[in-house]
Amino acid sequence: MPQPPNPPGGAAGAPPPPPPSAGPGGSGRPDYKVYRSSGSLSRLRLGDRLRLRRSRGERPRRGGERRRITPGRVLKIVLALALAWIVVSAVVFVVSAQTTRGITDRAEEALSGEGNLLTGSTILVLGSDERSQRIQEQLEAMGQDPGEGGRADSILLLHVGFGSVQRLSILRDSFAEIPGYESQKINAALFLGGPPLMIRTVEGFLGNGLRIDHLIEVKFADFPDLIDALGGVDVTAENEICAEGFDGAGEGFDLAQGEHHLDGQDALTFARVRSNPCAPEEDDRDRAARQQEVLSGIRSQALSPTSFLRLPFASWEAPRAIRTDLRGPGLAALFGDLLTGGTGETTVLEPTGPPNGDGSLPISEDARAQAVDDLLGR
Template sequence: MAPPDNDRPGSGSSGTPGQGSSGAQGSSGGFGWLYGKDGAAEPPPPAPRGRPQPDQPEATRVMPVQPRPDGAPPPRTAPRGSSVTPGRPSPAPAPGGAAGSGGTPPPPPPPGGGGSGGSGGSGVGGWFARRLRRPRFYVRTVLLVLLLWVVYTVAVPFVTWSTSEQVAFEPDGDRPAEQDGTTYLLVGNDSRAGLTAEQRKQLSTGNPDVNLTDTIMLLHTGSGPNVLLSVPRDTEVDMPGYGTSKINSAYARGGAPLLVEVLENETGIRIDEYVQIGLGGVADVVDAVGGIEVCPVERIKDKAAGLNIKKGCQTVDGTTALAYSRSRKQSALGDLERVRRQREVVSAVGTAVLSPWTVINPVRWYRLNKAVPTFFTFGEGMSSVGAAKWALAMTRVDGTQGLTCTVPVTDGSATTWDRDRADPLFGAIADDDTDRITDDQCTPNGVRP
């Protein structure tokens, strides 16, 4: 027989403090099993050990949220360490099995094919491809090319011209005082030394023992127009130690110092620098610049000089240019016409040297400067900068930017100078006041107009 209800533990009639009817009622709601009440439900099954399922997160790891006013359920919060994004369904595994771990498909390759050699890779090819897409790459490349070109253009003359031979040219004894401006003596030596038999035949130079200066020019630069003045080779002068002789024999007898002494005594002009050109130098320089334009005023056929050229302007090579500047027997004025053609060739070479194509073309620029030390000789003390100044001055005597003259002579024989016109011309150069030179004093062949 079961005991009455009031005799059971927790009965309200037992008078036990803290246990009234309300306590029994509360115990029978869900915890009756704990008090041994009849009909109580079995205890809930224990929670499975291990990691909580994604849809049932552990209660201690879920942060409480405030209920929303509209009654919508709060978003689910993924437990710490879970790879599931809250509010998003997990991706379905790829058909046929997953390529990666956990059934997640591999990420798509980057654009461009990827890989170390592709344009979008991280290798050398990809790095270079990315550089090509940047505007700064092209700007820097252009600047680098320009810098290298400037260095090359400046360095080549300094390197090649520094190897040129230098000779003493200043005479002993009294000389004219220092003068304003700069006066260069340009000598075309007719020496065949250094030329092979084949070269002498090609250039029609003849006797290899000849050592005369058939080209003698004074180039003055200063405050006024540049002046290129030719001295006729047959001029008779007082030559110290040799009496009266033709001026072109001074070099063969006493070298550059004797020639400078004779010219300074006859003109009163102090010579500051000396430049000597061999026969082969003219041909090489002309060929290096791609030829020059000359304008013969008549047809010339000179077998001795190896020249056969028609009348009118035309482009000629080095061999023809040299023959054109040496020929004298087929012209009525002889040597006076020859010195005019020599100045024409010099001016044409200067124009070609300064043409943009000569400077821009690295091959032509190198050939031009390489020809200098082979056939050019400078006076002692001539620096590379001084040689460059001389070369630049030679480009400014083409008749439009400077004056080209022949020493005034009394007649076509060119043996005697016309002192009435020659001395004022010499004085203007010595005073560096070339603006006062008149047309009567400066003529192409030295004959009074």
């Protein structure tokens, strides 16, 4: 009788293994026993895993352990904080601009209302003699423009468009026709009729189709606060300066030739010096150059990394140093263009003849027309 084949691994002639026993209740399923590994075996496997991680250069992480700080992670944190600081500064600037008094209705009506800061806009910047708050309030109560009664210290035209800035400075002693009055020094227009008359006078003086779209009046009383918020400005004195103090201060202003770092009040005095006994040959062109030196210093200081932490404070003071028809985002866009619009030199409209008997400076019509073409990029 043939014998069944031996099971694998079984010895020849060995009896077959017994059938699997039935589970509880006779269900017919095999009855398995569960074995648990000993603690030493678990520890051994954990140790193997730790040794494997060490061999791969990995550091074992424990419960609650922080992630490792890497240069890339630090850079991301720094960039995020810097971006947040810039956003805060922008919000502060817009809020300050919205709460700052603008120009009068009469001055706004004299503007063309055309142009924008993207396609191109012409802006008249007037720096006038410093006046007390009491006098300004009295003029407003009488229905007069606060600019009336003071003469323009500086007259600057900006043509701003999509990051490009062109500058034209008009000497305050330039001989000009003033509508409704006799021809005289152009800065008298602000004294006679405030910003509205000054706008019409500048447009007629330059001609060649120039229209003024926006107006900025620099308030000298608040200018030092902006400069101090930036930490001062760097300027270069081309000549030694020795001048009397302003506004009855009774203190002189002395500055050696060369580079200086000035606080707000000294920077303002530096820009306003009219007569310099230490350099009697200076004229209004030197004064205009000093004013541009201060403006360039403000721009450089605002872009300096050392001023980054001061940014929100400067953003609050900047709109408060001026009066303008621009508001919030428009003013922020203008300041952005001024900061990023290059460091090109300001063109000064030079006289084309000897001074008149009253000290006014004649400028030919051709020179004025060419200045407008250069300003507008024609």
